[in-house]
Amino acid sequence: MPINYYIYLSVALFCIGIVGVLTRRNAIIIFMCIELMLNAVNILLVAFSKMHHFKNAAVNASAGTDGQLFVFFIMVVAAAEVSVGLAIIVMMYRNIHSVDINFLNRLKH
């Protein structure tokens, strides 16, 4: 399968993520959109690394594996981020009984 399709899919997912972050007000949905963006990048990384591997396998058996490795790092970071983020959201809900980020504008004062 040509690389283009992977890129289209990835860009589409990324844009959905961005639009979601920009437009939605529910903190949990925003979180999911961020995950979406991260995974769009993951798809891209995997796709490129596979393409790279097939091109250079004859010369270098481990070509392209660094891209795949990176994906794992991103997953780990995303998991850590989710755990912190969800904790924040839980605290927020306890304080203002809502997860609407428009109520979260007190930082400006």
Added chain:
Amino acid sequence: MRNALELSYLVPLFPLIGFLIIGLGRRYLSKPLTGVIGNGVILLSFLMSIWIFFQVKEGNSGVVDYFNFISAGSLKIPFSLQIDALSSLFLLIITGVGFLIHVYSASYMHHESKEHFARYFSYLNLFVFSMLLLVMGGNFVILFIGWEGVGLCSYLLIGYWFKNTEYNYAARKAFVMNRIGDLAFLIAIFMIIAKVGSVDFSAVFSAEGLQKLSPSVTLITLLLFIGATGKSAQIPLYTWLPDAMAGPTPVSALIHAATMVTAGIYMIARSNVLYSLSEVTSNIVAYIGLGTALLAATIALKQNDIKKVLAYSTVSQLGYMFLALGVGAYTAAVFHVMTHAFFKALLFLGSGSVIHAMGGEQDIRNMGGLSKKLKWTFFTFTIGCIAIAGIPPFSGFFSKDAILLSAFEKNPVMYAIALFTALLTAFYMFRLLFVTFTGKFRGTHEQAHHLHESPALMTIPLIILAVLSIVGGFVNIPVVFIKDGESLTEFLSPVIAKHGGHEVSHSTEYLLMGLSTVLIVGTIVFAWFRFKNFQPREEKGLGKVLENKWYVDELYEKVIVAPLNRFAGFLNDIFERYIIDGVVNGVGRAVNYGSRQLRLLQSGQVGSYVLLMVLSILVLLLYQFFIRK
């Protein structure tokens, strides 16, 4: 053995130590102690100067380097003292005449309180120190330090009675006028550094240095000359000197007759090699000198303040010296500096004695008939007048005659004007003498009762100076009188190259001398009949113009001071208020306004932050792809 001249740093060091001791201890030292220290240090300097003079006479001269004063890149300015014929002669004049004036001061200023007495002597010592540094400096920078030092001290001493606002104005005027000249001098030094890369006299006046300087020698010498006009009171910067009479009389004698004003002469005589390279500058120097001599002499005709007459006479005599410098007779100029130091110090100290006796009165219209009460003062003052008028065999005759002769060789018209000025000199000096000392006393009854001869501490310096005024001329007696004459010219020949004998024949020389002597004697007789029974009256016409000094001060006031004041007022009222303040306040307002607008961005809405972030990333991407390629 090390060079004996290395000890010469002691000459300026003694007055400096005196200044420090008296200046710092002015609250603790008693008046007699102050006087002894103040006089003692100058006496030590004088003895050192005599020793140096004999060293130089035996051929032991040169430059002594002490340490590196400024070292920047390839430019090295050492702290060096130049001991040669010219500087040793000036050392003798400064410390010798200076010492007599110090002795005189100790008596003249005795009524001052302890602290002010000490302040006075500390300034005097500092002044002598600066002047010694000026003439001993081995390069232009050290000379300049002394140059600035004397400017500062003259400011301090003119404004010595600082409670009088007029005197403060006079001090400020002297300082500002000197500054104008100093600026030109400083620029000249910078130009010399740029061209030659050194300010040492030995390097600048060497053949190599002169070659590097020669394209711009006219400009440099002109700038140096402007510096000299400030310090030596020549047109157009002369008006500070008569006002400087605000200081105590011995100060006038020390600073404004014998030493400080000769700084310009010294500087030009020192750079005579440069001046002989530039025909244009030499001519300008000669004409300015001649013009100043004539102008100041005409003003002196109608002045009624005893010190003002002497002040204008100083300006006029300085004009003579510049005339001599301009026509290339450097030795004659230095010679006149020397004789002038004697008789002008004598005249100033004599006038101080008169003022002392009159209880502070300076207007000669209120004097008269003082010869009966002030015998010694009258006697010595007369000698001073004869010397300055130039009657043989008094010192003024020889020096003035040398200048007149050089002027005659250059241009007979110059000679005629200079001779006319000499007649004016004789006239106003004897007017001063007759009005002050002969006729009837015109002061108040109280003053008549108070009249007394000054104490010995004041009359002895007068007598010594009178003797010097009589015999001082013999050191450079012209060869027409004695076979081995002109020993001063011989002595100065290592510094000032001799330009052969005079071109005029001996008979012409005799004729010129006879002519000037007869005319001067005639003038004096005329003055005697005119002023023996002087009665003050209102001046009219030209006399009024002269009494008001050709209205030069008023002219400067109108042309320079008033526009400058107006300009400063404009800057203060308009520029400062609207433009400077506008810019400063504007910056504040702009920051205030800008931050108020920027604050709107910080809404606290996470969504808008993210939107902004995304948009910025998009812009960056677009920039990356489409513009930078």
